[in-house]
Amino acid sequence: MVGIVSYGSYIPRWRIKVEEIARVWGEDAEDIKSGLFIYSKSVPGPDEDTATISVEALRNAMNRKSVKDVGAVYVGSESHPYAVKPTSTIVAEAMGFTPEITAADYEFACKAGTAAMQSVMGMVESGMIKNGIAIGADTSQGAPGDALEYSAAAGGTAFIIGNDNTIADIKRTYSVTTDTPDFWRREGQDYPRHGGRFTGEPAYFRHVTSVAKKIMELMGTKPEDYTYAVFHQPNGKFPTRAARMLGFKESQIKQGLIVPYIGNTYSGSMITGLSAILDIAKPEDRILAVSFGSGAGSDGFHIEITKNMEDYRRENAKAVWKQIESGKYIDYAIYTKFKKKIKMGD
Amino acid sequence: MTIPRYWREFQHRYRLIGTKCPKCGRIYFPPREVCPYCHRESIGKMQKVEIKNTGKVYSYTVIHQDVPDFKFLKPYLFIIAEMDSGVKVSGQLVDVSPEDVRIGMPVRISFRRIREEDRAGIIEYGYKFIPDE
Numbered sequence: 503m504v505g506i507v508s509y510g511s512y513i514p515r516w517r518i519k520v521e522e523i524a525r526v527w528g529e530d531a532e533d534i535k536s537g538l539f540i541y542s543k544s545v546p547g548p549d550e551d552t553a554t555i556s557v558e559a560l561r562n563a564m565n566r567k568s569v570k571d572v573g574a575v576y577v578g579s580e581s582h583p584y585a586v587k588p589t590s591t592i593v594a595e596a597m598g599f600t601p602e603i604t605a606a607d608y609e610f611a612c613k614a615g616t617a618a619m620q621s622v623m624g625m626v627e628s629g630m631i632k633n634g635i636a637i638g639a640d641t642s643q644g645a646p647g648d649a650l651e652y653s654a655a656a657g658g659t660a661f662i663i664g665n666d667n668t669i670a671d672i673k674r675t676y677s678v679t680t681d682t683p684d685f686w687r688r689e690g691q692d693y694p695r696h697g698g699r700f701t702g703e704p705a706y707f708r709h710v711t712s713v714a715k716k717i718m719e720l721m722g723t724k725p726e727d728y729t730y731a732v733f734h735q736p737n738g739k740f741p742t743r744a745a746r747m748l749g750f751k752e753s754q755i756k757q758g759l760i761v762p763y764i765g766n767t768y769s770g771s772m773i774t775g776l777s778a779i780l781d782i783a784k785p786e787d788r789i790l791a792v793s794f795g796s797g798a799g800s801d802g803f804h805i806e807i808t809k810n811m812e813d814y815r816r817e818n819a820k821a822v823w824k825q826i827e828s829g830k831y832i833d834y835a836i837y838t839k840f841k842k843k844i845k846m847g848d
Numbered sequence: 849m850t851i852p853r854y855w856r857e858f859q860h861r862y863r864l865i866g867t868k869c870p871k872c873g874r875i876y877f878p879p880r881e882v883c884p885y886c887h888r889e890s891i892g893k894m895q896k897v898e899i900k901n902t903g904k905v906y907s908y909t910v911i912h913q914d915v916p917d918f919k920f921l922k923p924y925l926f927i928i929a930e931m932d933s934g935v936k937v938s939g940q941l942v943d944v945s946p947e948d949v950r951i952g953m954p955v956r957i958s959f960r961r962i963r964e965e966d967r968a969g970i971i972e973y974g975y976k977f978i979p980d981e
Contacts, residue, residue, distance in 0.1 A: 515943045515978075547942060547943060547960075548920035548921060548961075549920075549921065549942060549960040549961040549962070549976065550960065550961065551961060551971075553959075553971075553973065554958075554959050554960050554961060554973065557959040558958060558959060561959070583971055584971070592973060595858055595862055596862040596863065596959055596973070597863075598863055598898075830943075839920060840920070842920070
């Protein structure tokens with residue numbers, strides 16, 4: 503059965519606290535923290551981007567299990583380093599997969615990584631390739647002073663997907679897609695815009711909950727049948743509320759809810775939460791995982807951990823929560839330098 | 849650096865591919881076409897070898913000079929690392945403050961942006977060191 507053969511995540515080391523951003527913009531940090539359920543976010547170093555994060559995440563996956571026969575590399579992101587020139591070619595070259603491989607970049611706001619997963623699943627199931635790689639990674643942008651600046655973060659996760667020796671079988675995937683203008687960035691613009699409260703009910707909640715409900719209907723399962731659930735995490739409030747609406751308990755979502763400490767890693771968001779769950783999951787555990795990408799759509803996955811997890815070398819790469827804990831805080835001035843928000847002279 | 853040169857050096861810049869002399873077993877990084885000990889006996893016989901990505905700080909220096917390509921990283925650390933395979937590799941050490949580095953500190957290779965031609969030019973990637981603790 504098609505599933506995850508190996509996985510790895512990478513979160514940049516730098517962090518900025520909500521208090522520090524609020525101090526600069528004259529806002530009430532306590533209000534923001536309770537409103538968004540975010541305390542800090544990850545910040546990429548000045549020498550990091552989606553390509554470097556993707557390679558580091560994939561190297562972590564390969565350190566856990568070295569997979570030889572790789573036929574595809576797809577990288578999902580909304581912050582590819584080049585407008586024209588694929589990130590996936592850089593990743594494939596850095597991993598030594600070139601030249602006999604197919605590669606492409608995906609873009610679908612925060613769900614480009616799960617779109618890549620579904621493509622690789624299809625290729626594996628059809629027999630076109632033996633194993634393929636799906637990555638979701640971002641160094642997301644929030645306009646200075648905008649609410650997004652508190653959440654737009656950096657990180658990514660890579661999955662090696664195949665039919666043999668899977669540690670987690672993907673028993674079902676299901677998607678919902680509509681044309682919903684909740685969040686966008688026009689060509690040539692530095693920062694995205696969003697529809698404020700419109701990003702909630704008609705966008706995030708409608709797509710996430712309908713996919714979760716349909717997956718449970720297709721699988722004949724109920725919330726209590728899952729050990730863990732993980733939903734896209736634009737902030738801490740949305741996935742917590744979606745879980746409650748669907749009937750999941752806090753104990754089921756706690757392990758995968760990483761956004762309060764590292765912010766929204768966009769294409770890396772839900773899948774890095776899933777990676778945190780895989781860090782501790784045991785054989786026969788069931789996971790419901792639902793992404794969301796503005797624009798808008800959701801991809802859902804019913805995942806079951808296999809016996810192969812017992813011999814899998816998780817310890818060969820740093821666990822997600824360990825990476826979260828090893829962050830180093832910077833102030834807003836260093837943050838603006840790292841994010842290259844300062845206008846430089848020629 | 850010209851685009852063709854950058855492209856030619858992908859293997860060692862991206863994946864730490866060095867060369868090994870089949871006669872004496874010495875490993876070289878950056879890769880050498882000829883072993884300086886075995887000379888012509890090694891010509892055309894040098895083998896590609898991927899250097900294991902972990903090691904420790906052998907020596908370091910802190911650079912305060914205003915190098916345009918590394919302005920955003922200043923002051924930055926430049927180290928010689930003794931890799932687990934024995935070969936010494938030089939490069940930047942990032943994600944750590946100069947006051948926290950020490951000789952013998954475990955490090956590993958990380959894939960990073962090295963420089964960009966200019967705002968419209970190509971982005972050059974390669975290896976840097978990060979703490980492995």
